[in-house]
Structure formats: C-alpha cells, structure tokens
Amino acid sequence: MDVIFKLSETKFHKLTYQEQLAIKDQGRPKPKLKIEVAGKSRGKTYLRQFNMDVYSRNNWICGCNQKDALFCFPCVLFADDRGEKIWTETGVKDLVHLSEKIKKHENSKTHIGNEIRFALFGKINIQAQLDSAYWVNIQKHNEEVTKNRYILTKIINCIKFCGAFELALRGHDEKETSENPGIFRGLVNFSSELDRTLEEHLKNASIFKGTSKSIQNDILDCMLELCHEEIIQEINKTPFLAVMADETTDVSAKFQMVTIFRYVTKDGDPVERFWNFLLPMKHDAKTLSETILGVIDPILKNENQKLIAQTYDGAAVMSVFFGDLNEIPAFFSHSPQRVAVLDQIVGRKMPRSIPTRWNFNIRTVNIVYEYRDCIIECMEQLKDDSNALTCRQASGIRRILQDSNFTFWLTFFHHAMPHVDVLYNQLQKRNIDPTEAQRVISVFEQNINSVRNKIDSIILEASNFDTLSIGAKRKQRFEFTNHLIAASLIISEKFVQYHNKFPENELDITYLRGAVPFLKFIISNNLEETMGETKKLLQILVTTPMTTTEAERSFSTLKRIKTFLRNSMCEDRLTALSMLSIEKKFIAEIPNFNEKVIDKFAAKKDRRIPLIIKKLQ
Incomplete structure (x- = not known):
C-alpha cells in the first residue's frame, strides 16, 4: 500500500x-x-x-x-x-x-x-512526565545537587588555598578528635565556623564528607587535568611552541625532571606554563629524550613543525671556590655553640648559602670578604673544641680562608657578584625577549671586563692564576648568541640607519623597541594581515626561551612542597600541588574553575551524593 x-x-x-x-x-x-x-x-x-x-x-x-x-x-x-x-x-x-x-x-x-x-x-506517559509529582522530584533533586556542589566548592577552595601557599594538606592524625588534623582539615573546620551550610554538612553527613585523602587526590587529579586541558587549548591556538626541560634531585634523592612550555598568547604576551614533574627510569640520553617526547607528542600530535625551540640545561656544577665558600655558613648552622663564638668575635650572623644555577649568595661573599680575619680567629678558637668533628672542620675552614687562591677569588667575586646579581634578576623575567637579553648580556660583559681590568694587581699576586681565564670564562658562557641576531631588527636606535641603508636579510620596523612591544602593537592595531610575515618573525623571537629560569622556579617550588616531612607523595600529587602554586594566577583566570572541576569529579566515577543537575526529559 x-x-x-x-x-x-x-x-x-x-x-x-x-x-x-x-x-x-x-x-x-x-x-x-x-x-x-x-x-x-x-x-x-x-x-x-x-x-x-x-x-x-x-x-x-x-x-x-x-x-x-x-x-x-x-x-x-x-x-x-x-x-x-x-x-x-x-x-x-x-x-x-x-x-x-x-x-x-x-x-x-x-x-x-x-x-x-x-x-x-x-506516548502514554506524556501527562505523567508533566504532572506535579514529576516536577517536585526534579526540583528536590536539583536543590540537593546545588547544595552538594556548594559544599564541594568550599572544599575545593581550601585545597586551592593550601596549594597556592605550598602548605601540607594532610596532618599527622586527621581524625575528628585529633588536635593536629593538618592545615587542610583545620582550614575546612575554620570555614565551617563562618558557613552554616558547611557546618551542618560536616556534622550531619554520614556518607560523603569530602575531606578524606582519596577525595583530596581525586580533586587534585581533576584540577590538574583541567589545567592541562586549558594549556593545550592555548597551545592549539598559538603558531609556535618551545619546550624547556631541566632536572634536579629532590629531598628523597629522586631524580626529578620538569617540563615547561613557552608560547605566545593571542594578545602577544609570552607565557611559560608549568606542565609536570617526571621520574625517568634511567638518566641516559635515550631515556631522557623518550621521556620528553612522551610529553610533547600527545600535545603536538601531527603538528611537529610548531615546535621551534628546545632548551635543556645541564646538571648543576659548582666550582671549587663556591663549594668551599658554602662550607662556612654550613659550619655555623649546625651548632649554637659555634654561633655563640661567631657572635662574640664577628658580631654578625652568617647567612645560609643558597646556591642556584645562576648566581650564589652575594651576602655570604661580602660578609666573608669583610670579616675574613675575624672568621679565621673564630676557627682558631674552635679548633681547640672538645668535639672532634668541630676541631676537624674548623681547621679545614681556617686553611681555606688562608689559601691565596681562595683569597683572590673571594676578592674578585666581591667585585663581580653585584653585576652577576643584576644579570640574574634581569634574565629571569618571564617576558624577556631577544632584544633585551642581548642588551643585558652586552652590559654584563662590559662590567666584567671593567672588573677584570681593575684587579690586575690582584691577579699578578696569585701565582697559579691565568690572567686570561676571567675573559675566557665569560666568553665561553655567552659564546653562542647567534640566535639573538634577529633581535637587531627591532632596536629602535638603528631605524634611522636602516631607513638610509637597510642591512641585508633584515626587515624595516617602525619605531618600537623590543619584540614583545612590537608584536602587541601589530595585534592591537589589527595589522596581522598587513604585516603577516613580520608577525611570524616576532612570534618566533618571543617564543624562543632566553633562559631556563622558569625551571629553576619550579625546582624551588618542588623543594618547598616535597620537604623532609613530606617526602613520600606520589608524582601526580606533587605535580598537582606544584601546578596550584606555580600557576595560581593562570588558574584564577580560568572561568568557572570550581564548577568545571566538580563536573570532572562527578564524571570520574559514581559518587555517593548527586552532583549533576537533572533536566526535564
């Protein structure tokens, strides 16, 4: 039919x-x-x-x-x-x-x-779906979901607070009757005193309170997953990407590798995003490269051409001088009796030396330089101490302070370290571009040469010292600067010269100084199509890392989070807590962060409380 x-x-x-x-x-x-x-x-x-x-x-x-x-x-x-x-x-x-x-x-x-x-x-159940009982059930369910999501938001805020300020979540005893439940539980309890809804939940809830360590881990996993998704979205929108990797040893003697991504946002701002900490099985080149590729490949997928720069810093190598120098504050930090002698003779406390990849504690250099004779007198007095270890260490430090090579390097670094400190502070800026990096390196080289010329008389007194070594070390450290050549295109002082005779293989750029300001100028004035190739050049220059200071910041965070008392946390939890600390500004800018975390938390597995709003079918 x-x-x-x-x-x-x-x-x-x-x-x-x-x-x-x-x-x-x-x-x-x-x-x-x-x-x-x-x-x-x-x-x-x-x-x-x-x-x-x-x-x-x-x-x-x-x-x-x-x-x-x-x-x-x-x-x-x-x-x-x-x-x-x-x-x-x-x-x-x-x-x-x-x-x-x-x-x-x-x-x-x-x-x-x-x-x-x-x-x-x-449909015979249309009326049944629209009757008052159906609406009432939906309304009650959604009211309960709203309350549960509100409570979970408060718990998430407590976790974010602890992570942002690098505080330990777990305490020694997290029972309700404990007097030391930990910062997280203490913060939740304090919040409940200010929030009646949270207070009633903690008192009356028998199925889901949201404060257990498994819930903490699930929430941290969801936070980290959401941050990674947001970073990937930014990477997908940027034309170029740089990766930075570095390594250190944590408090539990584990080899930690950090991964940082650098790219340019749609507004032209360079950003460096922390990604994760990793534990490579081996320390050989093959294992390290495979570990890094395991992070990069899933993000780049088939866009390998987007990766334009890779920065890998070598292991930290301390010179003999600074190794000896750090023995002095370490010696006084282990005993109140030694500090008492130091206060009596020197009248100054010895700052704790904090070595980094970039500079060394300038205060330690200056104090040892200014009070060298008094510190030697301290060692003379302490070498007769009844403690054999104190005697042995005091005698060794006295010999170091009286060594001519050590004295020379102490004098040299007393004059040179202020310039190193200035260079360190300038290069560790997140938004530094090739133009600025080339300028500060050039100024540093001039200052170091000036110091060298002023202390020639000291150099001649050191019988084992090569007069060319200072310049050679400086030259070796900054030997490769070819990647900064393109930065000369955007030095405003040269624009008049370029207008009369433009150098070969360079571009004519108007009146701005620096890659970042000029890139932002192009974007803010809608000149992307007019100056498309120039924009690409600037994006490449800005994306290319000038230093690996962001990795050093990550290691500083690592050492504050994974301490002697918190040395057994797993890698995922360490990465999540580090993300909350390092990228707290980035997290604060993610719209509806808590709501998105709750959605992921609810989808992770079946929860014992409803967390999803129902809609009328």
Whole structure:
C-alpha cells in the first residue's frame, strides 16, 4: 500500500487513533524511485538518477511510488496551511537542487514542530512526565545537587588555598578528635565556623564528607587535568611552541625532571606554563629524550613543525671556590655553640648559602670578604673544641680562608657578584625577549671586563692564576648568541640607519623597541594581515626561551612542597600541588574553575551524593 498516496486522499487527522498508530509504527515508506534528471552544464550533458542513500542520510524523508517523488513523512502526517506544499502534496523531484531544498526544509520552524509532534504521538506517559509529582522530584533533586556542589566548592577552595601557599594538606592524625588534623582539615573546620551550610554538612553527613585523602587526590587529579586541558587549548591556538626541560634531585634523592612550555598568547604576551614533574627510569640520553617526547607528542600530535625551540640545561656544577665558600655558613648552622663564638668575635650572623644555577649568595661573599680575619680567629678558637668533628672542620675552614687562591677569588667575586646579581634578576623575567637579553648580556660583559681590568694587581699576586681565564670564562658562557641576531631588527636606535641603508636579510620596523612591544602593537592595531610575515618573525623571537629560569622556579617550588616531612607523595600529587602554586594566577583566570572541576569529579566515577543537575526529559 502506498501510504503517502493514500494520505493525499484521506488526511491523517481524519483517521482513527488506531489507524494513526499503525501508520506511525509501520514507519516511513522508502521505495526505489525512478526519478531521472537530464541537463547540460559548461557544455557537458549530465544525468542525475535517484539514489537510495538519501533515506539513510535524512531520517524524515520518504517516497511515493505513484507520484514518483520525495516527501517529508512528519509533515505529511501533521500538515497544515503553514507547511511547504512541495514536501507535503506535490513532492520533490529536483535532484539537482535536492541538497539545498533538504537543508532549507529541515531548518524550518514548521518541520521542527511536526517532528516533535511525530516523536511524541502515541506516548502514554506524556501527562505523567508533566504532572506535579514529576516536577517536585526534579526540583528536590536539583536543590540537593546545588547544595552538594556548594559544599564541594568550599572544599575545593581550601585545597586551592593550601596549594597556592605550598602548605601540607594532610596532618599527622586527621581524625575528628585529633588536635593536629593538618592545615587542610583545620582550614575546612575554620570555614565551617563562618558557613552554616558547611557546618551542618560536616556534622550531619554520614556518607560523603569530602575531606578524606582519596577525595583530596581525586580533586587534585581533576584540577590538574583541567589545567592541562586549558594549556593545550592555548597551545592549539598559538603558531609556535618551545619546550624547556631541566632536572634536579629532590629531598628523597629522586631524580626529578620538569617540563615547561613557552608560547605566545593571542594578545602577544609570552607565557611559560608549568606542565609536570617526571621520574625517568634511567638518566641516559635515550631515556631522557623518550621521556620528553612522551610529553610533547600527545600535545603536538601531527603538528611537529610548531615546535621551534628546545632548551635543556645541564646538571648543576659548582666550582671549587663556591663549594668551599658554602662550607662556612654550613659550619655555623649546625651548632649554637659555634654561633655563640661567631657572635662574640664577628658580631654578625652568617647567612645560609643558597646556591642556584645562576648566581650564589652575594651576602655570604661580602660578609666573608669583610670579616675574613675575624672568621679565621673564630676557627682558631674552635679548633681547640672538645668535639672532634668541630676541631676537624674548623681547621679545614681556617686553611681555606688562608689559601691565596681562595683569597683572590673571594676578592674578585666581591667585585663581580653585584653585576652577576643584576644579570640574574634581569634574565629571569618571564617576558624577556631577544632584544633585551642581548642588551643585558652586552652590559654584563662590559662590567666584567671593567672588573677584570681593575684587579690586575690582584691577579699578578696569585701565582697559579691565568690572567686570561676571567675573559675566557665569560666568553665561553655567552659564546653562542647567534640566535639573538634577529633581535637587531627591532632596536629602535638603528631605524634611522636602516631607513638610509637597510642591512641585508633584515626587515624595516617602525619605531618600537623590543619584540614583545612590537608584536602587541601589530595585534592591537589589527595589522596581522598587513604585516603577516613580520608577525611570524616576532612570534618566533618571543617564543624562543632566553633562559631556563622558569625551571629553576619550579625546582624551588618542588623543594618547598616535597620537604623532609613530606617526602613520600606520589608524582601526580606533587605535580598537582606544584601546578596550584606555580600557576595560581593562570588558574584564577580560568572561568568557572570550581564548577568545571566538580563536573570532572562527578564524571570520574559514581559518587555517593548527586552532583549533576537533572533536566526535564
């Protein structure tokens, strides 16, 4: 039976209810039609024939054998005067423009309404879904979900607070009766005193309180996952990417590798995002490279050309001088008796030496230089101490302080370290670009040469000292600066010179100094298309890391989080807590951060409390 042809004679609404249900249950007719359309286009003839695939691509299209045309099944059933007659009465035979007609019809208000009526026709539980009891149950559920999400938000805020300030979440005893439950539990308890809803939850909840260590770990995992997703979104939108990797040894003697990504945001600002800490199985080149690739490959996928720079710092190597120098504050830090002698003779406390990859404690250098004779007197007195270890160490330090080579280097670094400190502070800026890096390095080299020329008389007194070594070390440290050549393009002082005679392979840039300001100038003034190649050059320059100070900051955070008392935390928890500390500004800028974390927390596994809002079906 040709249903469509029958309905053209007897409308659907005139049939009995049982007949209507039978037509719906039978479904739309999908006959093989004989439609053919011949034509001519661009001098060539063509023949279009009906293809059965049209039924599978559109679940509302049906056919009529007697009219040899296509119809809309829902609109044929529930047609009114507002519908398109071509889809309900005459039928569609135009195969050439069929796709356009389908798209237009399925987006029409009448068609959408008829599809809804068709879907709901014959449903016996429509009224049951819309009755007051159904609405009340949904409302009660959603009220409970809102309350649970509010409580979980407060708990997340406590975790974020602890992470941002690098505080230990867990205490020695987290029982409710404990007097030392830890900072996290203490912070939750304090918050409950200010929030009645949270207070009632902690007192009355018997299934889910949200303060257990497993819940903490799940929330931290969700936070880290969300941060990674946001970073990946930023990386996907940036044309170039740089990766920085470095290593250190933590308090539990584990080899920790950190990964940092550097790229330019849509506003032209360079950012360096902490990604994770890793524990490579081995320390050989193959294992380290495979570990780094294991992080990069899933992010880049098939866009390997996006990675334009890789920065890997070597292991920290301390010179003999600074190794000896650090023995002095370390000696006084282990005994109050030694400190008492130091206070009596020197009258100054010895600062604790904190070596880094960039500079050394300038205060230690200056104090040892200024009070060298008094410190030697301290060692003379302490070498007669009854403690054998104190005697042995005091004698060794006295010999170091009286050594001519040590005395020379102490004098030299007393003059040189202020310049090293200035260089360190300038290079560790996150937004430093090649222009600024080239300038500060040049100034540093001039200052070091000036120091060297002023202490020639001291150099001659050191019998084992090579007068060329200072300049050689400085030259070796900054030997490779070819990657900064392109920065000369954007030195504003040279623009007049470039205007008269532009150097080969360089670009003419207007009046701004520095890669970052000029890139922001192009973006803010909508000149991306006009100066497209210049923009790419600037993005490459800004993306290329000038230093690895961000990795050093990460290691500082690592040492504050993973302390002697907190040395057994797993790598995921360490990375998550480090992310909360290092990227706290980035996290604060993520819209609806807590809500997104709760969504991930709820989807991670079935929870014992409802956390998802229900909508009316």
